[in-house]
Amino acid sequence: MIPSDRTVRILDTTLRDGEQAPGVSLSPDEKVEIARALERAGVSTIEAGSACTGTGERRAISRVTDLDLEARVTSFCRGLTGDVDLALECDVDGVHIVVPSSDRHVEGKVGTSLGDNLVTTAELVEYATDHDLWVEVIGEDGSRADLDYLAELAETALDAGADRFCFADTVGHTGPEHTAKAVSRLAELGPVSAHTHDDLGLGVANALAAVAAGADLIHCTVDGLGERAGNVALEEVAIALSHVYDIDTVDLEELYDLAQTVSRATGVQLPPNKAVVGENAFTHESGIHTDGTLKDDKMYEPYAPETVGRERRLALGKHTGRAGVEATLAEHGVEATDDAVAEIAARVTELGDRGRRVTDADLLAIAEDVTGDDRERMVDLLDVQATSGGAVPTASVRLEVDGEQRVASGTGSGPVDAAVSAIREAIGSRADAELESYHVDAVTGGTDAVVTVEVTMGRDDRSVTVARSEADITRASVDAMVDALDRLLATEEKPFAPADD
Numbered sequence: 001m002i003p004s005d006r007t008v009r010i011l012d013t014t015l016r017d018g019e020q021a022p023g024v025s026l027s028p029d030e031k032v033e034i035a036r037a038l039e040r041a042g043v044s045t046i047e048a049g050s051a052c053t054g055t056g057e058r059r060a061i062s063r064v065t066d067l068d069l070e071a072r073v074t075s076f077c078r079g080l081t082g083d084v085d086l087a088l089e090c091d092v093d094g095v096h097i098v099v100p101s102s103d104r105h106v107e108g109k110v111g112t113s114l115g116d117n118l119v120t121t122a123e124l125v126e127y128a129t130d131h132d133l134w135v136e137v138i139g140e141d142g143s144r145a146d147l148d149y150l151a152e153l154a155e156t157a158l159d160a161g162a163d164r165f166c167f168a169d170t171v172g173h174t175g176p177e178h179t180a181k182a183v184s185r186l187a188e189l190g191p192v193s194a195h196t197h198d199d200l201g202l203g204v205a206n207a208l209a210a211v212a213a214g215a216d217l218i219h220c221t222v223d224g225l226g227e228r229a230g231n232v233a234l235e236e237v238a239i240a241l242s243h244v245y246d247i248d249t250v251d252l253e254e255l256y257d258l259a260q261t262v263s264r265a266t267g268v269q270l271p272p273n274k275a276v277v278g279e280n281a282f283t284h285e286s287g288i289h290t291d292g293t294l295k296d297d298k299m300y301e302p303y304a305p306e307t308v309g310r311e312r313r314l315a316l317g318k319h320t321g322r323a324g325v326e327a328t329l330a331e332h333g334v335e336a337t338d339d340a341v342a343e344i345a346a347r348v349t350e351l352g353d354r355g356r357r358v359t360d361a362d363l364l365a366i367a368e369d370v371t372g373d374d375r376e377r378m379v380d381l382l383d384v385q386a387t388s389g390g391a392v393p394t395a396s397v398r399l400e401v402d403g404e405q406r407v408a409s410g411t412g413s414g415p416v417d418a419a420v421s422a423i424r425e426a427i428g429s430r431a432d433a434e435l436e437s438y439h440v441d442a443v444t445g446g447t448d449a450v451v452t453v454e455v456t457m458g459r460d461d462r463s464v465t466v467a468r469s470e471a472d473i474t475r476a477s478v479d480a481m482v483d484a485l486d487r488l489l490a491t492e493e494k495p496f497a498p499a500d501d
């Protein structure tokens with residue numbers, strides 16, 4: 001049990017351990033952007049990188065220290081005074097001195113002895129504290145170390161002046177019982193942190209066990225990025241401590257923005273089912289859940305999506321029931337009789353049965369078919385042409401807008417971007433909408449693959465999702481966007497300015 005009056009702080013290591021995820025490399029600008037987002041969330045410490053890695057990394061760490069944040073900014077250092085010197089060059093507030101603690105790491109990796117390792121650790125801590133650095137000593141591979149030796153190492157570090165010692169489950173090897181046993185032993189000696197990895201999917205369980213046993217600083221990464229299966233995810237630790245134990249760590253409302261910022265910068269997409277920040281975390285498709293949620297929004301959610309800066313969404317698919325159909329139609333200003341709703345729900349399920357995700361546009365088309373309500377299109381795509389490969393990708397579109405033909409062209413970073421500019425030019429700014437999301441999936445293999453483009457466009461407080469499948473990605477994208485625009489504008493009176501708008 002963790003009492004709610006415990007103070008627990010978050011140390012974020014996205015910029016160091018998170019960046020060690022294969023394929024991830026952050027530019028100095030990206031590190032700065034993420035550090036600012038971490039500061040907004042209120043983490044206590046930002047491990048900005050490993051100064052020993054090279055001049056580029058040192059430049060990036062220095063950019064973060066230059067921000068003069070409230071959060072303590074630190075660097076990873078191996079057990080080498082040279083690494084501490086390099087960290088000092090970046091003007092960090094503190095260092096994590098990583099020393100081996102298991103026999104495997106002491107003898108097999110660093111090639112020293114258990115006794116010499118203690119001596120070196122004490123010397124390094126004194127060296128770093130002499131330079132006015134905040135010092136955390138991390139006993140690398142601590143979960144596989146002999147616990148008596150780990151405690152001796154911690155005592156040596158603390159006696160030499162280290163601010164804290166960190167229990168590291170470096171390879172994500174252990175479980176909550178051993179974590180609790182080790183951390184409670186270390187906590188008798190002084191302040192303890194915990195650094196857990198998710199190789200067994202036990203990162204959060206071990207972090208919470210560490211807190212229960214006395215750790216008061218938890219190393220995390222945003223989105224759980226990190227070596228191999230990753231580190232424990234900041235958003236998961238923060239929400240678990242808040243929701244289950246009533247302990248505040250960071251500003252929870254910042255979590256979604258933080259997750260998106262890191263995902264964009266690293267190029268690592270979030271799994272849809274990821275706790276807290278995944279696309280599906282507050283999305284309901286199945287009929288029973290949707291119906292229950294519409295009756296009481298707490299019915300199928302542990303906490304409100306707004307708590308973590310998100311919104312609830314209803315999705316359509318194989319498991320949709322009448323309540324979900326009625327609510328989604330209402331969002332688009334469509335009313336239907338009970339019989340029509342039942343028929344539309346049956347057709348949505350049928351479409352879902354074919355393995356398709358059902359979009360808003362699908363639902364509205366089914367509804368029109370069932371109710372016999374024809375509607376006039378506000379925007380229709382007559383033609384699109386795009387060229388790429390030259391200096392500037394360009395596109396031209398011919399649209400029918402409110403009964404009148406409009407032709408426009410645009411340029412962009414690629415043919416799709418150019419086509420979007422052309423559409424914007426053709427419809428005018430008063431009828432513009434925001435492209436909220438854009439996904440492309442190859443449905444078939446090979447260079448002749450059919451691609452499915454799914455776009456969500458929003459205008460005021462409404463959004464519409466449309467999917468199109470074609471061999472030509474530009475055509476599919478433009479078709480989907482024009483359809484979404486058409487659906488968004490259909491409920492408005494005179495959304496278009498004159499042609500010369």
Ligand SMILES: CC(=O)SCCNC(=O)CCNC(=O)[C@H](O)C(C)(C)COP(=O)(O)OP(=O)(O)OC[C@H]1O[C@@H](n2cnc3c(N)ncnc32)[C@H](O)[C@@H]1OP(=O)(O)O
Pocket residue numbers: 017020050052053054078079080098099100109110111140170227
């Ligand atoms: C659990 C963790 O996350 S550990 C952090 C991992 N982070 C990194 O590796 C940071 C990025 N790494 C790098 O930029 C490079 O590996 C550098 C600059 C640190 C070192 O590069 P190189 O000199 O080419 O060494 P290389 O990468 O081949 O090997 C690592 C060296 O660090 C030593 N080392 C590893 N851990 C420690 C430690 N805790 N204390 C002292 N030395 C250590 C190894 O023994 C090895 O030294 P050796 O070549 O004398 O055997």
